[in-house]
Amino acid sequence: MHKATPELIQQIVSEVLNEIELEAIPIGISNRHVHLTEQDFQQLFPGETLTPMKPLKQPGEFAAEQTVTIVGSKGEQSRVRILGPFRKRSQAEISMTDTRTLGIPAPVRLSGHLEDAAEVTLKNGEHCVTIKGCIVAKRHIHMSFKDMARFKLSAGDTVSVRVKTEERTTLFEDVEIRPGEKFILEMHVDTDEANAANIKPDTVGSLIRR
Amino acid sequence: MHKATPELIQQIVSEVLNEIELEAIPIGISNRHVHLTEQDFQQLFPGETLTPMKPLKQPGEFAAEQTVTIVGSKGEQSRVRILGPFRKRSQAEISMTDTRTLGIPAPVRLSGHLEDAAEVTLKNGEHCVTIKGCIVAKRHIHMSFKDMARFKLSAGDTVSVRVKTEERTTLFEDVEIRPGEKFILEMHVDTDEANAANIKPDTVGSLIRR
Numbered sequence: 560m561h562k563a564t565p566e567l568i569q570q571i572v573s574e575v576l577n578e579i580e581l582e583a584i585p586i587g588i589s590n591r592h593v594h595l596t597e598q599d600f601q602q603l604f605p606g607e608t609l610t611p612m613k614p615l616k617q618p619g620e621f622a623a624e625q626t627v628t629i630v631g632s633k634g635e636q637s638r639v640r641i642l643g644p645f646r647k648r649s650q651a652e653i654s655m656t657d658t659r660t661l662g663i664p665a666p667v668r669l670s671g672h673l674e675d676a677a678e679v680t681l682k683n684g685e686h687c688v689t690i691k692g693c694i695v696a697k698r699h700i701h702m703s704f705k706d707m708a709r710f711k712l713s714a715g716d717t718v719s720v721r722v723k724t725e726e727r728t729t730l731f732e733d734v735e736i737r738p739g740e741k742f743i744l745e746m747h748v749d750t751d752e753a754n755a756a757n758i759k760p761d762t763v764g765s766l767i768r769r
Numbered sequence: 770m771h772k773a774t775p776e777l778i779q780q781i782v783s784e785v786l787n788e789i790e791l792e793a794i795p796i797g798i799s800n801r802h803v804h805l806t807e808q809d810f811q812q813l814f815p816g817e818t819l820t821p822m823k824p825l826k827q828p829g830e831f832a833a834e835q836t837v838t839i840v841g842s843k844g845e846q847s848r849v850r851i852l853g854p855f856r857k858r859s860q861a862e863i864s865m866t867d868t869r870t871l872g873i874p875a876p877v878r879l880s881g882h883l884e885d886a887a888e889v890t891l892k893n894g895e896h897c898v899t900i901k902g903c904i905v906a907k908r909h910i911h912m913s914f915k916d917m918a919r920f921k922l923s924a925g926d927t928v929s930v931r932v933k934t935e936e937r938t939t940l941f942e943d944v945e946i947r948p949g950e951k952f953i954l955e956m957h958v959d960t961d962e963a964n965a966a967n968i969k970p971d972t973v974g975s976l977i978r979r
Contacts, residue, residue, distance in 0.1 A: 571781060654964065655964035655967070656864075667936040667967060697936050697937075726943055727908070728942040729941060729942060730929075730939065733936055733937055733938045751965045754864065754961040754965070755865075755958075755959075755966070757877055
């Protein structure tokens with residue numbers, strides 16, 4: 560094999576990146592939010608019904624009318640949207656910026672992986688509930704089995720997504736694939752990641768399999 | 770040339786990334802801060818002296834004892850540190866998260882490039898000054914001319930820096946080189962970028978020339 564000179568390496572990197580940026584991935588920006596069990600919802604909103612306000616892109620999921628206040632050791636964040644439908648475990652997803660502002664030591668974890676999630680109190684007026692379910696969401700792509708086959712990806716694979724933007728082009732590695740029969744192809748990043756890469760609502764990423 | 774199959778491309782990408790991650794770049798995380806002209810400082814702190822509290826990594830630069838409040842259309846942020854020494858133009862650097870929270874439409878710009886910077890009011894008690902100098906800092910690397918020669922870089926070049934971290938490995942492109950005779954090698958990212966990539970105070974990046 561030839562000796563890899565810096566110039567040759569640069570040329571290869573450029574050509575490789577140009578070759579492989581083939582697949583456009585729509586990007587959704589997740590603001591802080593909570594998912595609740597029906598039981599926790601009833602404790603916070605006795606007698607109320609979880610009311611859909613706006614459908615989300617993934618089929619059946621919606622932003623609800625109801626919001627809660629997240630209480631940390633350093634501060635509170637009011638008007639945090641509940642996303643429906645109900646889940647088997649309650650979960651709060653905040654940004655790493657929030658972990659510092661609110662004083663909640665939440666780890667970066669894929670949704671549903673709550674083994675070492677932080678404890679957090681959710682509040683609605685005088686009603687409150689404490690859950691061990693606060694995480695900073697790990698970036699991921701919702702993908703149908705059909706799309707996974709098209710991209711030759713398996714459950715558990717991670718990929719990279721390049722986001723070309725004004726002044727802040729970024730390649731996100733460690734992007735997990737979240738397979739689901741009815742999932743619409745969509746990468747989810749949080750507000751820190753969106754801000755760091757200057758992502759706007761219409762920004763599209765490029766899938767790079769690694 | 771051979772046909773570039775997806776498998777071959779992946780192998781090349783991996784080998785290339787492994788080959789070229791040679792140069793370690795220390796990373797500094799910039800919290801929101803302001804630089805002031807002596808005149809603007811005197812307007813905010815009549816009769817006072819800008820008092821060094823802690824030296825920064827770059828020679829001669831320091832965090833001052835004094836702080837100001839940044840006032841936006843949606844909110845205020847108190848205790849924003851002044852960095853010294855005085856500059857020829859006053860400048861406030863906030864995160865993109867701050868632009869939304871405070872309601873200040875600051876663009877992503879390299880420090881000192883204030884042509885279309887946002888207008889912002891700085892306040893100390895009843896004293897205040899309004900400057901057209903609020904930006905979201907573009908990521909950059911402080912680099913001495915000696916280091917630039919070592920990396921074979923010229924003024925105006927941009928590079929990429931890969932940051933390998935727990936759960937959030939990220940390649941930052943669009944990283945500008947800021948040359949200076951006495952600069953200590955250091956990449957500056959803001960808090961959004963640090964949070965998006967799970968960067969801790971001891972995280973080191975890898976320079977990738979593009």
